[in-house]
Amino acid sequence: MFTLKDLKTEPPEWLLYPESQELLACLEGAGGEGRFVGGCVRDALLGIVSEDLDICTSLPPDEVMYALKEEGIRVLPTGLKHGTVTAMLGERRFEVTTLREDVETYGRHAEVRFTDDWQEDAARRDFTFNALYMEGDGTLHDYFGGLADLERGLVRFIGDPVERIKEDYLRILRYFRFLGRFSGTIFDQRSMEACRTERSGIRQLSAERIAKEILTLLATDDPSFAVEKMIETEVWAQVFKSPANWIRFQGLMRTQLRRPDPILRLAALIAGELPDPSFMRHGLRLSNRQMKRLEALWTYRDLATDSRPFEEQIYRLGRDTYYDQVSLLIADDPDNPHWKLQQEEGMKWQMPEFPVSGQDLLETGLAAGPEIGIKLKELEQFWIDEKFQPSKSDLLSRY
Structure with a gap:
């Protein structure tokens, strides 16, 4: 359970930005309305400050562009086809999107129609607590019970979960990410079952997007419940093509519960479950640094x-x-x-640095060539065997 803030009496920091109020006033002055929406509103209710500020407006995109330019506000047509522009006010960036409804969806892509119906716009979003809208004075609009769900920590799809997932299969992984962030031990049965039945659609997603969702989930304070449900619904096996080592993961969480380390947690779940970690290089597209760390744990x-x-x-x-x-x-x-x-x-233990270099050996009179590398390794092993005690001069005196 979460205690939600009253955003009228405790407005979020970003709502008080002069730039926020200027932008809302600009949209209103052009005959439209602007409301903050999505993650920034959800997080504000939890007392979390967000830097990703999204605004929905009833104005069509071309009118938004015109109104902003008239007020001297820099505007970029970042997603004009889908009704989104980026407003730049000083150092602040705002994504401004015209209300829309889906005409037809194609996985992560959709044909949209602009509308002035706020509930229609809300209906196309993924989860109930991501469809909360807030006016400039803190007034909230909740069309699908998102406030009650957020207070309970319940992650629930809007409308038919299967339809929502088929519109964008990334929503399966987003579901578990939000489950890891917000939920203790409760879940929406219809949403969970839809993730199970539609899990094969994950194959349509890019490795980069999968990696981002998985690592973000594993970076939450305690992703145990969400990971357990991923395993139970076979979503985990769909992503990783192998079982998860749940017992080892639980052991890691017992000993490092409040130290979020997504790569170490991932290793606890998968290290050794496949013959080698090469799948991770293509199946998740981890960075070279992340991949090297994972390989070292295998x-x-x-x-x-x-x-x-x-x-x-x-x-x-x-x-x-x-x-x-x-x-x-x-x-x-x-x-x-x-x-x-x-x-x-x-x-x-303070790890010492080996005091001899190849150049040092050359200066003793040893000839350049492969023999230098061999001698250097022999000398280093002697130094280690002597508990790292011999000095540089002691070591070089051996040649």
Whole structure:
């Protein structure tokens, strides 16, 4: 349950911007009306400040463009075909969209018709709490019970969930993302079942969009409930082509509940569930940095059978990779104190820097060539075996 703010007595910060009021006045002066809509209104009710400010207006797009230009407001036709322009007032950006209704939808694309009916515009949106409109004085308009749903933390599609999903299959993943953000243990049965029955439509989505939704979900404070439902509805298997390691993920959440780390959480769910992580490079299109981190976690259990001192393990793996791998070992067995102690000790250890370079060996008289690299590795291993104690001069005296 959430306690919602009264936006008339506690208006959001962005509503008080002079630019916000100037823009609304401009639309009204042209004979139309403007209302803030969507995420900025939803978040304001929860006391969260949003920087993504969307306004709907009853004016047609060409009249919006004309009115803004007449007032000296810079305007960009960013999505004119679908009724959206971007108004630039100083450093503030506002997306201004004409009220519309869908004539026909084609996945993420739709043929729209402009309208002056606010409820028709609301009916084409995804979830009830994303169809809340607010006037410049804080007056709210709620056409589909979004306020009550937001207060309960209930994520519910507007109208027929199957129809909403067929209009845009990304809404399946958005459903679970919002479930992770807002819901504790409640869900709308019709919405959940629609995600299950329409899950194959996820194949139509780009890898980039899938990655963004999954990582945003896993970055919430506690995505456990949403992930569990993704697994139960087989949406997870549809995305990843493999089962999720739910037990390991629960272990990670027990030990790092309030440390949102989407890549580490993703690794807890999938590391080792496929022969190698190459699917992630194409199936999710992760960044190179994210992909390297995930690949380094794929064989984390090798660390459990590594007999080298933890200092050498850290030196070879790098501090960040060592921390990640031990985190998953802790997740495998949260009640065993061994790896937690190893991790704590490892994070205290000050990792030294190998003091000898290839140039140093050349200056001792060794000939340039592959032999330099071999000797350098031998010397480094000796330095490690001696607990990182030999100085540069001690090491070079061996040649």
